[in-house]
Amino acid sequence: VSAPVDPAGTLAAARGGDRGALARLLTAVERGGPDARDIGRAAFQQSGGAYTVGITGAPGAGKSTLTSASVAAARTHGERVAVLAIDPSSPYTGGAILGDRVRMSEHALDEGVFIRSMASRGHLGGLALATPEAVRVLDAAGFGWVVIETVGVGQVEVEVAGAADTTVVVVNPGWGDAVQANKAGLMEIADVFVVNKADRPGAEETRRHLESMLDLTRRTASDSSWRPPVVLTVGTTGEGAGELWSAVARHRAQLEAAGTLTRRRGDRLRNELGLVIEQRLRARAEHLLDAAGRDDIERQVAAGDLDPWSAADQVLRHLDA
């Protein structure tokens, strides 16, 4: 609906501090399609400097508040920080679960901070592809730190957050006792644990519970020298944000010293290639279905007159020719 973006020129403007240009690039990336690809290519040449931190945890754990406090800590170190807040949409209504970014407003006037909410709507590759593309744009625009905040409810969101250089998993006092979705998945991606709302009862028990779970968890060989620290924070007051910042910095230093950072990033690029190929194929499938007569084929399948495999044969017939 909007005019095509000139990738190189707009990227140069964004790099020069033009926040409108940066917003346009991210909108195009979020929408996906040829524009996103051209922007991705241009950004690819100029990226590689940013360090990404994923922050994930259950709804209500206080991720936004903690993100805001972390941004403040990063700013005291003079770092330019971008925040990408991923709003997963319900597959049923298309409505966003999150949306409350008000608490981030303390950084609204800071030129060194850029905050962006992102949904996956429209991007054929979904969040898994839209997120690294958006991070790359922020990287190329000169942000040294990119924080990716997601709600860790589903596998996709956990994967998105886990695709950062350092992944912070936020829990609350009492987490250990409650039956929680995807606990195993969160345990495995965490590089740093945060017990937020640590002024509430049970914070120390939760820390001990996490430590004993860490004792039991065998880390992957590549990370065997790193044991995720458990940091206690109170996001609303900023207490512990400095400690969290130090923990992330220590993890970064360890990754860099061990050469793990380069390998992790290479793995992520390889994974992204797979996703790009799938996205192209999905677009191709739509095209082929249209060309083969979508309405007629879908009607026959829905009526049970044609099985899905024979219908797929009809659609894909021209692919091998």
Next chain:
Amino acid sequence: VSAPVDPAGTLAAARGGDRGALARLLTAVERGGPDARDIGRAAFQQSGGAYTVGITGAPGAGKSTLTSASVAAARTHGERVAVLAIDPSSPYTGGAILGDRVRMSEHALDEGVFIRSMASRGHLGGLALATPEAVRVLDAAGFGWVVIETVGVGQVEVEVAGAADTTVVVVNPGWGDAVQANKAGLMEIADVFVVNKADRPGAEETRRHLESMLDLTRRTASDSSWRPPVVLTVGTTGEGAGELWSAVARHRAQLEAAGTLTRRRGDRLRNELGLVIEQRLRARAEHLLDAAGRDDIERQVAAGDLDPWSAADQVLRHLDA
């Protein structure tokens, strides 16, 4: 690794009561590939009679116990019942979260009951495709009812359960207060709510909470005449299982009277066609990546020498030829 399955013959044997034949068919479907396709085609001709019930809810909600109690209720009505217990695997370890099917053992000697655990490993189309394929086999094998039990933690599992004719969402007393993952998604797919472990404190409050959430939730137009009932059960004693059975039967009658059942099933078939096409293209992409020199291309991408889009171009170049 095993010999190819003769679809028509094995299906006939399964229909005749050969449980080993049925197990072989389901193993082939779970593994995916050409065998699964041939079995699917054969089953497609003989299916359409089974009514599917999805049961989903958080880990620990008591779904297995409740499923077992529901099977017992169905058996008192003389129905043959198959249970498909979906074990989602962690993307990180490949280990199954569930596995405790011991409580279903009361039905082990009942010829009218067939129980099968299924993981998505190996099936290129994932759970979203493996599940309807397995249901179709059970349908063609003569089971009048198929219960699909999933852990409703992620979007995929919710979608799998929500792709049944009637979807039962299981919660426990206290659900209303706790911050729970994917609550909105569960609210939207539920045709029947169950408050299981209703002998615990807070069951009535949870029922009231659900009713008031239902007051607020706008149902989709197609289902506007159905308001999900809230049934209180104690899975371990079987209390309420008869009521649950009645609620499912009422929902079925309503779907059939309104013509909604046919349309829902048509929509599911259309969706399945899209998934089959994607699966085929994914296999094709793997083939093309191999042909184009996977190792070399992946190495260049991982090193940052080649961007993912240009790499995808190289891989997909021959698709249009």
